[in-house]
Amino acid sequence: MVESQPKHTAGNFRTDKDNPADHTEKDKGLFYTIPHKIVDDILKEGLHSMYKQQIKAFTETCVMVREPALEIMSCLKKANYSLPPVKYLIYGENGSGKTMTLAHVLHYCAVEKWMLVHVPWPAFWNLFTTEMSASVWKPGRVDFPLAADSWLKHFRQQNRALLEQLQLKTSQKYVWTKRESLQPGEPLTEVIEHGISRNKFSSDCVGVVLKEIRQQAATKGFKAVMVVDGINAFWGPTRVRLIPKKYLHVGNISLVHNFKKMLQPDWTNGAIVASVDQMAHPPAQRKNYTPKYLLGKWGFETFDPFVPVFVDKYSKKEINRCIDYYIDRKWIQTENGQTLEGRKELIFLSNMNPFQLYQACASW
């Protein structure tokens, strides 16, 4: 029976710097708030459903400033953009904060007015696609019309302001059918609208949009970043059945193929920030969380050379800040949870893993 245990006085766990470009080493372990508009317009697709519930419960979106995100942002600031895009690969245990790191970096790129090519969870295409059609452009490939359509809508939503400002034009003629074609010099937004209205060509429209971004990033003076959560799905197994007992090979999916072209070193003024996630693979292939194992031989060869960034579990300082935040937001409601002993027990139960801490605190 716990009687009048000493309460831990919460230290300062927030930083008032809301612009990710201003975050430095001094803000490590502190929470910064993201405005609701940015979350809705840009970040929502890439966040986990449990975190979205947390946003609703806490009525604010707070992200902890941590080392991996700071490292990637500092590299993005000082990288040489006349070289082909640098690839950053985030890796870490389940629940250690890879998706949150990606969200932080995505916010930074949005604030710095980069073109965002954001693929929230490509493993979804591999596992749950039911609607598919034979590719119009290349025989042997398979289109995912609905997936491509929703990606085009997502891209349009994220980059609305930038597309209006830049007014990008197509650089060559694109022929859809005998009667439908697009002349060079037409606005790029036409391609996006065409893909959304005519789902038959949506995968090809995605390819056109990505190609134009690659070609024009250097000449039109905007930086483009491709952010992918779970990029190991580009080289992983699928569960899309063609005929009984035969699954579609991921190399034959036109959507995936188009995104993989962004990884080639033939364009400049860009960066690629991705994460490898165990959950993007079927349960039998989740033995390890390291890049080489999850990418596989094919994936590693394609993605190499890249800068691997490790997302560790919470440090002692970070976990204390997080518990302070949860107490402030009334996520930890019991008296015991707010004492020193309760804090020690939470740290032990969660084993310093951020997601485990969130779940352990739920019943306190």
Added chain:
Amino acid sequence: MAVDQDWTNVWPAAATFKPSVVPLPVRQGYIKNKSENDGVPPVKHGNAELMKIPNFFHLTPAHIKKQCAAIKKFCTKWPENLSEELCDKLFPVEIATSNYLRSGSSLRDFKARVVTLKVKLSVLDLDDHGRDKMKRLLKRRYDEKTDTITFVAHRCPLRKQNYDYAMYLLTAAYFESCKTESWESDKTEEDMETYLWEKTRARKKLLQLLDRIRKTSEDPPSYLRNMPEELPEESIAELECVQDYKKAMTEMHNSQESLNSIERYKESVKRILGLESTEDEKKESRVC
């Protein structure tokens, strides 16, 4: 049973489990749900499971001690200076056979024909190619951890025949691995047993990338800028940071992937792409 009674006399030979004789409160049995036997495994009395399984109450340490004491007078002393290492050196090949005494219409047991031959791979005079080929030929008969080759011969009816067969297997495997066939030159990157960066597609890809940067980029990294224009693509491989990258890749592929090897790979890639942390940045990160 009295505590000071000699167990070897209570249980002299192999016998089925007798609950009244064994003084231990053992329980055995699978309980599906709490309603069965109050949720606890059944006691030893009238327990068919305990009677079915073999027990070793006739081979306790006390029994072994007694039996060894009885056999000792028939043994000679172990040679004085014969240590383990000398044994391995003088007697590299180990042959194991079993003798059986059957109580039946015939004394002979067919299991006595089995011959096991064990030898260490390091004892055989083979070069790198021979050692790798031997491992591929032997597959599961070779144990990585103990470096031992094991041949179990049991296909012939007599022990002598099985022994000859095992020796033949060893000889044939050895001489086959010494030979190099013409088709072995078709070995691709996927068949390689170790990661040799010189022979990988990754090397070609990196050199092409760096050559492209050198020729087309307006602001290449300093180590590429300082290279004279005329030098071919291959000479990029001689650069120090590319050699570091090669070391990091080789380490990452040849050993188990660890956080340390990934960190070294990261440092080498950062150096190649011109992203290395300056001294000031390192100091700042240490302070916080």
